[in-house]
Amino acid sequence: MKETEISTLGEFGLIDQLTKNFTVKNESTLHGVGDDCAVLDYGGDKLTLVTTDLLLEGIHFDLRYVPLKHLGYKAVVVNLSDIYAMNGTPKQITVSLGISKRFTVEHIAELYEGIQAACEHYNVDLVGGDTSASVTGLLISVTAMGEGKKDEVVMRSGAHDTDLVCVSGDLGAAYMGLQLLERERKVAEELHDEHFQPDFSGREYLLERQLKPEARRDVIAEMKSLGISPTAMMDVSDGLSSELLHICKASGVGCRVYEDRIPIDYQTAITAEEMNMNLVTAAMNGGEDYELLFTVPLAQLGLVEQMKTARLIGRITQPELGVRLVTRDDSELEIRAQGWNAFSE
């Protein structure tokens, strides 16, 4: 039997290969694999949106610096972000846990405090799950369901030539937060001091972006109030580069994104300089931003310029023009996905 290492395909290559022979058999399945959510039509005037994310200890999180309450909150939020990215409203979640022997009831209660806080904040109901012992570590599998009006659900595939490319908030902060946490953990280990208290003053924003991200419900609300109708949308979880490639591939278009338009927070910039890291790489490929990347018809330029939660970073082009970053010195760089890949670690 042939033996192919999974890292040679990566996550998306593996999924493509495994799911290519599956055919859709039910009328209610409008869109299956390949977007932020599956889109289901169960009758009525609203569509059902479904998304699922897996968080594994030692792969996605490190309990040496992630508090369990924050982890519970984040596990929910990353799923809700996918529902908002379809222009939908999240309504329910299920939470499955695998729990190894080193966790007590009190630990899991702390995790659930975070899950509950996210449910309260986003007005979402916990409706089910499965709980089991695990051989090693903690694992969290969350599925979120939501609804979207039939004529309002936004896929990755709707971008057209001349559309504007926009992104909410700022990028790279969660990634720099992770670098900070990793650095301080190493310092603590080298000092062999259990009570070492790292000093993160002035960098609180970066930590919050890493440990307690929010889903951009406010961006969806602002677009609605301004009358902006996005043509394609997704959330930035693997990094802007990776997501631009997804939208361009799904929509059959190219794009130009301008380096000097990429939104970056001051704390992100000074931390990258201090740590001797490339700032644009951190912003484009860091990931875990949970911002919304979306495209808007050119005719809505005036409305986009009024947005407080998002900004224009580029434009959609014909596919032959490729997916490129226009640098500050006006040269063009081909954008390649360098987003996080769990299989290459």
Next chain:
Amino acid sequence: MKETEISTLGEFGLIDQLTKNFTVKNESTLHGVGDDCAVLDYGGDKLTLVTTDLLLEGIHFDLRYVPLKHLGYKAVVVNLSDIYAMNGTPKQITVSLGISKRFTVEHIAELYEGIQAACEHYNVDLVGGDTSASVTGLLISVTAMGEGKKDEVVMRSGAHDTDLVCVSGDLGAAYMGLQLLERERKVAEELHDEHFQPDFSGREYLLERQLKPEARRDVIAEMKSLGISPTAMMDVSDGLSSELLHICKASGVGCRVYEDRIPIDYQTAITAEEMNMNLVTAAMNGGEDYELLFTVPLAQLGLVEQMKTARLIGRITQPELGVRLVTRDDSELEIRAQGWNAFSE
């Protein structure tokens, strides 16, 4: 901080404690935690059913004797069984995988062959998932969605005094299949013979029940064709004892189940005798049967007697009468849940 071992609460106790403070916030959430599925109302004339199950290597399956293709099939089927147990029709699944380094693309393709076979057989669409590296072992998290007509969805809570208690197929076979597989694995290990071929002839049914269970779509279809309307229903995954207690608790009733009515296959009986195990215990507490346990109004006794896929095993009583097994010698034993508990291993 107080430290309570999770095994002191068990799975159901833990879930009760963790979810007791969650309140339902959305109109679309008809029923949350506490049944085979959550029941959601997204408008239209049909309800949406959602269920999720986690399968972990070393806890729920042992790849030394479970072929990956069978595992994929079973991971889907155990979820579809929960949808049928609500009197619904499964429509979509999502599949999330955590995969450690010892697995190749070819291994995962084999797992997906089983997932695809189940999707084909049950007319279900794969619509999403998440795939990640894991530190150790394989984990599979499946969520299934389905639909049920508003006046046809059956909860655990609808059983009434004088209702008939019925169960489909036979019980204890999957458990005896597991005992056989475990025994042969130990023989192989003691012989230090990699090529040892266990002889399972005459016991194929037990292995099939363990390795490739089916969801009882046919039982639902037979009830429909006979005009039987179950009042409460669930699938037998943890064992008949455990499920009877769930139905009686949720419905606020008691029951009498008759030992001599418990359906047991001949292979199950002779294997239990050969292995010196208590047959009734295996049938009542073995679990993984994926049969349907349901209650039916007394007035439908004539219809129930016509069923080929299920049989009458007892009756519902007033709650004061308890949940009891009437033995062959006419004594009554209190039924206690001795179903499988992942946290007590």
